[in-house]
Amino acid sequence: MEQGPPGIDVTVPSVARIYDYLLGGKDNFAVDRAAAEKLLELTPNAREGVRANRRFIRRAVTFMAREGIRQFLDIGAGLPTQENVHQVALREAPDSRVVYVDNDPTVLAHGRALLDGDGQTIVVDGDLREPEAILADPRINEHIDFGKPVGLLMVAVLHFIPENAERIVATLRDRLAPGSAMALSHVSYGDLDEEKIREGRELYKATSAGAVIPRTRAELLRFFDGFDLVEPGLVVTEDWRPEPGEPRPPRIPGVDGYAGVGLLR
Numbered sequence: 001m002e003q004g005p006p007g008i009d010v011t012v013p014s015v016a017r018i019y020d021y022l023l024g025g026k027d028n029f030a031v032d033r034a035a036a037e038k039l040l041e042l043t044p045n046a047r048e049g050v051r052a053n054r055r056f057i058r059r060a061v062t063f064m065a066r067e068g069i070r071q072f073l074d075i076g077a078g079l080p081t082q083e084n085v086h087q088v089a090l091r092e093a094p095d096s097r098v099v100y101v102d103n104d105p106t107v108l109a110h111g112r113a114l115l116d117g118d119g120q121t122i123v124v125d126g127d128l129r130e131p132e133a134i135l136a137d138p139r140i141n142e143h144i145d146f147g148k149p150v151g152l153l154m155v156a157v158l159h160f161i162p163e164n165a166e167r168i169v170a171t172l173r174d175r176l177a178p179g180s181a182m183a184l185s186h187v188s189y190g191d192l193d194e195e196k197i198r199e200g201r202e203l204y205k206a207t208s209a210g211a212v213i214p215r216t217r218a219e220l221l222r223f224f225d226g227f228d229l230v231e232p233g234l235v236v237t238e239d240w241r242p243e244p245g246e247p248r249p250p251r252i253p254g255v256d257g258y259a260g261v262g263l264l265r
Contacts, residue, residue: 008105008109012207013031013032013206014028014104015104015209016078016079016106018032018207019050019078019156021036022040022046025081027079027106038203039200044253045190045253046254048249048252049187049254049255050156052237053259054081055238055242056185056238057083057088057155060151060153060155060240060259061092061151061183062088063261064181065089067179068149069149070093070096070149071145071151072098072151073101073140073150074098075102075152075154077101077123078102078156079106079110086115086118086120089151099124100121100122100123101124101125101126101128102123103128104208126140129161129168131168135171135172135175147177148177149179149181150180150181151181151183152180152182154169154182156186156187159215160210160211160213165213170225173225173227176264177264178265180263181227181261182261183259184224185260186257188214188256188257189214189255190214191254192254197214200212224262226262229261230262230263234258236256236258237258237259240261
């Protein structure tokens with residue numbers, strides 16, 4: 001019988017640990033691996049989708065840093081892996097400051113252990129469904145000056161918010177200073193039929209997230225209200241400013257993923 005650290009229920013699949021398993025990580029349990037394998041049956045491109053998201057994070061943070069942004073707020077950060085936000089940001093601009101926000105106990109424990117002694121990066125417990133609490137958190141406000149540009153990242157997390165997602169994004173946007181940026185990625189329906197969509201929703205009901213809500217590209221564009229979308233706009237994740245030499249895998253059936261970055265003028 002597997003045992004996790006105190007406060008971590010190894011009988012309930014965690015979306016962060018499922019994501020970790022799909023990336024080839026080791027910070028997951030049998031229940032997470034079983035859920036991930038079921039997900040791959042429903043949408044065979046799930047593994048490539050999470051890899052595309054990691055590449056998008058690297059490109060988006062690089063873009064933001066080169067725009068002069070030195071503060072980053074990553075909400076729904078997930079488990080640490082390679083090319084995390086702080087690693088990319090500090091490589092581009094050594095004076096960058098990063099806040100990771102998540103409500104998964106595994107993420108919080110691993111993140112804090114990884115960053116022990118790193119004064120420029122902190123990990124804070126917070127729930128995207130409560131944006132006002134995130135914005136009011138004194139730990140975040142001590143680390144980030146919202147009077148200056150911030151790079152806000154919500155990568156592969158808003159599809160776990162079934163209600164009030166547009167209000168949540170608008171609440172966060174309204175706190176940002178001009179010159180800030182938002183990077184967002186999200187799943188869409190792809191070529192899944194109604195039965196597979198239903199099965200996918202049932203799968204996520206049993207996880208720590210409790211729901212998954214694919215949205216259309218038109219719905220996702222509304223999250224960028226108030227932002228100027230940078231080229232190439234809201235596109236399939238792997239098409240957002242791919243770098244030379246990046247893998248371009250063949251099309252695999254499953255959900256679509258869209259990604260984009262907006263600037264706040």
